[in-house]
Amino acid sequence: MKADNMKYILSQKETPEPDGDFEDRLMARIRRRSAQMAVEKKYARLMYSFFALGLAFGLVLSLFMGNITIDIRDASFVVNRWFLQLPVVAILLFVFEKLYQTRRPGMRIEE
Amino acid sequence: MRKNKGMDDIYIKKTLNGDTAAFKYFVCAYKDFAFSLSYSILKNKYLAEECTQLAFIKAFENLKSFRRDASFKTWLGRIVINLSLRQAEKKEPEPVEEMPENQIAFVEDSLEGLYEEERKKYITAVFEMLPPQASLALDLFYLKENSLQEIAGLTGWSMSKVKMTLARGRKSFYSKLNELLKTELKELR
Numbered sequence: 001m002k003a004d005n006m007k008y009i010l011s012q013k014e015t016p017e018p019d020g021d022f023e024d025r026l027m028a029r030i031r032r033r034s035a036q037m038a039v040e041k042k043y044a045r046l047m048y049s050f051f052a053l054g055l056a057f058g059l060v061l062s063l064f065m066g067n068i069t070i071d072i073r074d075a076s077f078v079v080n081r082w083f084l085q086l087p088v089v090a091i092l093l094f095v096f097e098k099l100y101q102t103r104r105p106g107m108r109i110e111e
Numbered sequence: 112m113r114k115n116k117g118m119d120d121i122y123i124k125k126t127l128n129g130d131t132a133a134f135k136y137f138v139c140a141y142k143d144f145a146f147s148l149s150y151s152i153l154k155n156k157y158l159a160e161e162c163t164q165l166a167f168i169k170a171f172e173n174l175k176s177f178r179r180d181a182s183f184k185t186w187l188g189r190i191v192i193n194l195s196l197r198q199a200e201k202k203e204p205e206p207v208e209e210m211p212e213n214q215i216a217f218v219e220d221s222l223e224g225l226y227e228e229e230r231k232k233y234i235t236a237v238f239e240m241l242p243p244q245a246s247l248a249l250d251l252f253y254l255k256e257n258s259l260q261e262i263a264g265l266t267g268w269s270m271s272k273v274k275m276t277l278a279r280g281r282k283s284f285y286s287k288l289n290e291l292l293k294t295e296l297k298e299l300r
Contacts, residue, residue, distance in 0.1 A: 018160050
C-alpha cells in the first residue's frame with residue numbers, strides 16, 4: 001500500500017524533456033569524436049613504433065656502456081652502470097603508464 | 112526486452128564496423144531513459160542534458176570494451192549515474208530531516224486536498240530538494256519500477272545501501288513536503 005501511494009504521488013512529478021535538437025547535437029559531437037579517434041589511432045601506431053624503437057636502441061646502448069669512475073682529488077669512486085639504469089627504468093615505467101592511458105579513450109571525455 | 116537486445120547487438124556490430132551513424136539507434140532508443148536518470152540526480156535540465164551527452168560519447172568511445180554480460184541499457188545507465196553523481200558531488204548537499212512513519216499518512220491526506228496543478232508543483236519542488244542518491248533511488252524504484260537487485264546492479268551499491276537509501280529518501284520526501292505545505296499554509300493565512 002505504501003509503495004502504491006508513493007508511486008502515485010511521484011508519478012505526478014513533472015520531468016522536463018531534452019531539447020528538440022538534442023539528438024542532432026549529440027550525433028554531431030559523436031561524429032567529431034569518431035574522426036578524432038581515427039586520427040588518434042593512426043598516431044598511436046606511430047607512437048608505439050617509436051617507443052619500441054627507442055627501447056631497443058636504449059637496451060643495445062646500455063650493453064656497451066661501462067662503469068663510470070669519478071675522481072675527486074685523491075679519491076676515486078666507481079659508479080656501477082646498472083645503478084645508472086634505475087632512473088631510466090623509472091622514466092620508462094612512467095612513459096609506459098601514459099601509453100597505457102592512451103588505450104583508454106574514456107579518459108579524455110572532457111572536450 | 113529480448114527483441115531490444117537483438118537490435119542492440121546488430122547496431123553494436125554496425126557501429127564497431129565503423130558506421131558512426133548507426134549509433135543514432137542507441138541515442139533515439141535510450142535518450143529519454145538516460146536523461147531522466149541524470150535529471151533525477153542533478154535536477155537541472157541543462158546539466159542533465161550535458162551529462163547525458165557525455166555518457167553517450169563515453170559509451171561510443173568504449174563500445175569495444177562493452178562485455179555484454181548486461182544489456183546496453185544497463186551499461187549506459189551505469190555510465191549516466193556515475194557521471195551525474197560525480198557532477199552532483201560538486202554541490203554541497205543540504206541536510207534533510209526524516210519524518211516519523213506515523214505522520215506520513217497525515218501529509219498524504221493534506222496533499223489529496225490540493226488542486227491537481229498545485230499538487231504537481233509541490234511534488235516536483237520537493238523531489239528537486241532531495242539529495243541526489245535519494246531522488247535517484249526513488250525514481251528507479253517507484254517510477255521506473257526496477258527491483259532492488261536491478262537498482263543495485265545499475266548503481267553499484269550494496270543491497271543494504273539500496274534499501275537504506277530508499278527508506279531515507281521516502282521519509283525525507285514526506286518531511287520536506289510537510290515543511291513546504293506548512294509554509295504555504297502560513298503564507299495563505
